[in-house]
Amino acid sequence: MSVSLSKVCGGITASTTLRLNALVVELRAQGQDIIGLAAGEPDFDTPANIVAAANRAMEEGQTHYTAVSGIPSLRQAICDHLLKEKGLPYEKSNIIVGTGAKQVLYEALRAIIDPGDEVILPAPCWLSYAEMTCMCGGVPVIVDSRVEDGFEPDIADIAAKVTEKTKAILINSPNNPTGAVWSEKTLRQIAELAEEKDFWIISDEIYEKMVYDGSRHISIATMSDDARKRTILISGFSKAYAMTGWRLGYAAGDKSVIAAMDAYQSHATGNTNSIAQFAGVEALKGPQESVEKMVEAFGQRRELMLSCIRQIPGITCIEPKGAFYVLLDIEDCIGRVYEGKVITDDGVFAELLLQYAQVSVVPGGPFFAPGYVRLSYAVSEERILEAMRRIAQFVGDVMKQKSA
């Protein structure tokens, strides 16, 4: 057969995070005691009141197609949430619900990117952003941030990358993988630059609830009326309500862009799962104690992981203020030999750690963070302690070896 794949699909690198999640499941099925710090999802189950609402929806026959952009009650609940939590005034026609934040994020790019358009990606950033941009024919323009700035981007670095072709900037605070929560100053500077140079802002706020140590999540859409109009705000239910498997996310933005996303979605997938949508209404309108408890637990686990890391010579990290990740600097381990293999980069480090210490982490490379690996602390305290014991042993052995 000589038929080929499309250039777009032929060029995609499948998601490393999802590949690693699948690998952990496979190794566990083979009987290995793997501690998974790679998965970017809460280990908690979906709160019972949300599950009950889904059951009710099924029993009441809410099992049909819905409006492409979501049932009105869910879109209204999202408007209410955005007004209450962020002071942002939206109407239902400003909202589209889709199959996870992932789908609406992709659709947002689809709605605004023509081939050759540039999308500025402050980095490190979630590994799907660059791939999604390429899938739309766009060009990702990476702007590195510095560890000494707490991985908050510098506006001068961003401004230096703006060209005639800049169509959007895609930002994410609280950030995956750095855990940084960007300041109002940085957000304001980005909003002003976007207004001056006239490009879109896509703001991925999926970790909005996960902030610690008195940090505050601020939406860039609140910076000004102009910022609100040019921002496509992305969020969802996966993290805050432990609903990763339900596939429920949403975008809020100008009616024109939401209508374009709606048209695209109407052909690509149609509405997201009707039952998940009814569950989503309960998530937003029902009691919020379970969210608070989860965030509190993540806060304690964060402290625990950080205190373990501080005791391990050879690895360091900055204190994450949000999300549930630690970006671990493993630069000192690179170039050393372990079990006869040279640790040439973070990918090899992660491979060896999985093979010899049975701890899975995500290499920083795909997040534009070479020399780092990402650890999730959305696992129990007991598993964190055991994982850190294994990592300490592994890194201790690595540090005893000379460089190759």
Ligand code: PMP
């Ligand atoms: N944005 C970021 C930064 C993420 O880490 C993820 C992964 N959950 C998503 C978006 C997509 O989330 P969802 O499960 O809602 O598709």
Ligand code: GLU
């Ligand atoms: N976003 C999560 C992560 O970064 C979940 C996996 C994915 O969708 O990439 O691990």
